[in-house]
Amino acid sequence: xxDASLVAFLGRPNAGxxxxxxxxxxxxxxxxxxxxxxxxxxxxxxxxxxxxxxxxCDLPGLHRLAGELGEGTDExxxxxxxDHAAEGERPLVIVQVCDATRLALGLALTRQARxxxxxxxxVLALTHADELEAEGARVDAARLARLAGVDVVVTHAAAxxxxxKVIGAVDAARPSPxxxxxxxxxxxxxxxxxxxxxxxxxxxxxxxDRALLHxxxxxxxxxxxxxxxxxxxxxxxxxVTTLLDGGMQRLTALRPRLGxxxxxxxxxxxxxxxxxxxxAFLPQIVILIVGMELLEASGYLARAAFLLDRAFRGFGLGxxxxxxxxxxxxxxxxxxxxxxxxxxxxxxxxxxxxIPLMGCSARLPVYTLLISTFFGESAVRRAAIATGLYAAGVxxxxxxxxVLRASVARGNGRALPLLLEMPLLRRPMxxxxxxxxxxxxxxxxxxxxxVILSASIILWVLLNTAVREPAYEGEPLIDRSVAAxxxxxxxxxxxxxxxxxxxxxxxxxxxxxxELMVGTMGVIFGVEDADKEPAPLVEKLRAAKxxxxxxxxxxxxxxALLVFFVLACQCISTLSAVRRETRSAKLALFVxxxxxxxxxxxxxATYQVARLLA
Amino acid sequence: xxxxxxxxxxxxxxxxLPDDADTASQCQSMGLQIGASVELxxxxxxxxxxxxxxxxxxxxxxRELAARVVVEST
Numbered sequence: 001x002x003d004a005s006l007v008a009f010l011g012r013p014n015a016g017x018x019x020x021x022x023x024x025x026x027x028x029x030x031x032x033x034x035x036x037x038x039x040x041x042x043x044x045x046x047x048x049x050x051x052x053x054x055x056x057c058d059l060p061g062l063h064r065l066a067g068e069l070g071e072g073t074d075e076x077x078x079x080x081x082x083d084h085a086a087e088g089e090r091p092l093v094i095v096q097v098c099d100a101t102r103l104a105l106g107l108a109l110t111r112q113a114r115x116x117x118x119x120x121x122x123v124l125a126l127t128h129a130d131e132l133e134a135e136g137a138r139v140d141a142a143r144l145a146r147l148a149g150v151d152v153v154v155t156h157a158a159a160x161x162x163x164x165k166v167i168g169a170v171d172a173a174r175p176s177p178x179x180x181x182x183x184x185x186x187x188x189x190x191x192x193x194x195x196x197x198x199x200x201x202x203x204x205x206x207x208x209d210r211a212l213l214h215x216x217x218x219x220x221x222x223x224x225x226x227x228x229x230x231x232x233x234x235x236x237x238x239x240v241t242t243l244l245d246g247g248m249q250r251l252t253a254l255r256p257r258l259g260x261x262x263x264x265x266x267x268x269x270x271x272x273x274x275x276x277x278x279x280a281f282l283p284q285i286v287i288l289i290v291g292m293e294l295l296e297a298s299g300y301l302a303r304a305a306f307l308l309d310r311a312f313r314g315f316g317l318g319x320x321x322x323x324x325x326x327x328x329x330x331x332x333x334x335x336x337x338x339x340x341x342x343x344x345x346x347x348x349x350x351x352x353x354x355i356p357l358m359g360c361s362a363r364l365p366v367y368t369l370l371i372s373t374f375f376g377e378s379a380v381r382r383a384a385i386a387t388g389l390y391a392a393g394v395x396x397x398x399x400x401x402x403v404l405r406a407s408v409a410r411g412n413g414r415a416l417p418l419l420l421e422m423p424l425l426r427r428p429m430x431x432x433x434x435x436x437x438x439x440x441x442x443x444x445x446x447x448x449x450x451v452i453l454s455a456s457i458i459l460w461v462l463l464n465t466a467v468r469e470p471a472y473e474g475e476p477l478i479d480r481s482v483a484a485x486x487x488x489x490x491x492x493x494x495x496x497x498x499x500x501x502x503x504x505x506x507x508x509x510x511x512x513x514x515e516l517m518v519g520t521m522g523v524i525f526g527v528e529d530a531d532k533e534p535a536p537l538v539e540k541l542r543a544a545k546x547x548x549x550x551x552x553x554x555x556x557x558x559x560a561l562l563v564f565f566v567l568a569c570q571c572i573s574t575l576s577a578v579r580r581e582t583r584s585a586k587l588a589l590f591v592x593x594x595x596x597x598x599x600x601x602x603x604x605a606t607y608q609v610a611r612l613l614a
Numbered sequence: 615x616x617x618x619x620x621x622x623x624x625x626x627x628x629x630x631l632p633d634d635a636d637t638a639s640q641c642q643s644m645g646l647q648i649g650a651s652v653e654l655x656x657x658x659x660x661x662x663x664x665x666x667x668x669x670x671x672x673x674x675x676x677r678e679l680a681a682r683v684v685v686e687s688t
Contacts (some may be wrong), residue, residue, distance in 0.1 A: 418676035
């Protein structure tokens with residue numbers, strides 16, 4: 001057993017706990033599996049100034065530790081961790097990050113935390129004291145320490161000395177018996193109150209809320225914000241993607257210099273065709289992450305939950321389910337963990353099961369490629385279609401939730417009523433957001449360099465390995481390759497959707513990672529058109545011929561493929577997250593089955609109708 | 615009178631929380647506790663939640679829950 005102290009960071013949501021934790025760890029925390037509690041928490045090892053070793057660990061945000069807490073919710077997980085740590089042999093230090101503008105509520109949590117680890121050294125880190133001061137109020141930290149029987153340190157994640165101060169306080173903290181106090185009385189005593197200033201954060205928030213939560217304009221504003229964010233992803237990134245695409249072509253133009261060999265083709269058609277095509281979509285993903293982080297950090301998401309609650313009830317969910325559903329637009333895996341804020345087990349399960357329908361960023365490359373190939377004269381029109389696809393994902397998710405709430409996820413029959421804190425609206429700190437975007441970009445690039453690179457090379461090999469002799473003089477190798485045979489075997493299933501063997505291969509590949517759809521197309525057409533002039537994938541797709549010599553793809557096929565990608569849960573990581581969170585492999589298989597069935601039906605309907613119209 | 619019946623802009627004091635211990639404890643942890651002063655800031659349209667200001671925080675409170683919180687005018 002390690003004798004390093006365990007330093008548990010806990011606090012109410014929006015107290016600034018994770019920002020402070022990140023400032024302390026320099027964002028180098030790793031995700032660890034907390035011993036005895038099979039839940040991922042961020043941890044970071046440090047050496048305290050006194051030379052003692054310590055592990056800092058970031059608990060989920062919570063409002064309380066006492067009472068009946070639903071199993072698997074953030075609050076219950078945090079309580080399990082604190083209890084487990086308090087019983088363990090490692091010395092425990094509790095750091096509670098507390099928003100000074102919500103001191104009484106924070107102190108109520110302090111009392112509950114002290115009941116859990118009575119003698120453990122306890123540091124109360126007060127944040128947002130600047131907001132209190134902006135209201136003309138002040139908190140007396142020394143007096144607070146005396147009355148509440150804890151060590152107090154006043155700090156802020158953005159302060160340059162935040163880490164030093166908090167770590168110093170942790171090092172100096174000594175075990176002290178829990179003191180009985182009345183949180184409200186103590187808060188009243190140590191904060192000098194002042195009426196809200198017209199220029200203070202409260203008044204400013206109230207003024208913004210008058211517009212953002214306006215009875216008639218609130219929802220239109222919300223919808224505009226969402227649509228603008230998703231449209232911006234396409235509009236802003238369009239020129240960047242074109243630029244990257246051009247660079248990729250210049251590399252392909254090196255072919256004559258590299259010769260005609262095996263290695264050159266593998267490098268250019270396989271590796272570059274696959275990875276390069278996918279990497280070109282990096283800007284979209286970064287813009288999306290920045291947009292979502294800005295919304296979250298500003299406090300607007302709670303407003304959105306307030307506005308949407310009534311409408312969501314019609315689908316058996318509550319307004320709070322909006323946050324995990326929005327998170328799902330970046331990636332379903334963290335979104336599934338984010339459902340831990342939902343207390344109602346039925347609502348939580350339904351939300352988990354429909355998150356895979358949200359348009360995650362891995363779908364972006366497919367959306368972009370198909371839209372710009374088959375539907376896109378103007379950038380505005382392309383952005384509008386993409387936004388429509390996101391809306392389609394959300395709507396089908398809501399309808400699915402309604403059905404699930406009446407069947408698989410009945411729970412106790414109805415959603416628990418909303419109870420949600422509306423945090424002050426804050427100007428987001430830019431650094432953590434940019435850092436998050438950077439991390440996301442790195443992950444994406446790494447995935448392109450590993451999963452997508454190896455898959456592209458495997459595909460290239462399969463496209464260059466023949467299964468049979470030429471049926472006629474000069475039949476291209478690719479047409480009689482292993483890959484083509486495999487794709488053709490699926491054609492009976494996908495013919496009603498208008499897909500051919502090439503798309504089928506993409507669908508098989510994209511089961512591991514959706515971006516592979518685009519990578520696969522890049523490789524297939526790289527191999528097929530190796531002897532032609534280099535051209536953007538968009539043009540190759542338009543020019544692609546079917547066995548009868550007519551264009552292989554048109555708008556009906558593209559529309560069907562888009563619909564398929566909106567609905568199908570083509571993601572192993574998501575399925576394993578569903579299994580982990582619901583502790584049921586059956587439910588994970590259910591997600592796979594229902595989304596694929598839905599995708600096939602909707603894509604077939606789209607293709608058939610579009611063909612009639614065309 | 616319940617919190618759900620409060621007029622917009624009106625202030626009141628909480629006198630009773632819902633019976634079931636879990637909901638009551640949740641309300642308390644959010645600052646909606648007996649003796650707390652509350653003010654109705656706005657209601658979401660079509661029977662949506664209420665925007666309520668209490669001592670330190672502002673809350674979104676579902677209408678069904680608000681109908682189970684008893685208040686008296688101050």
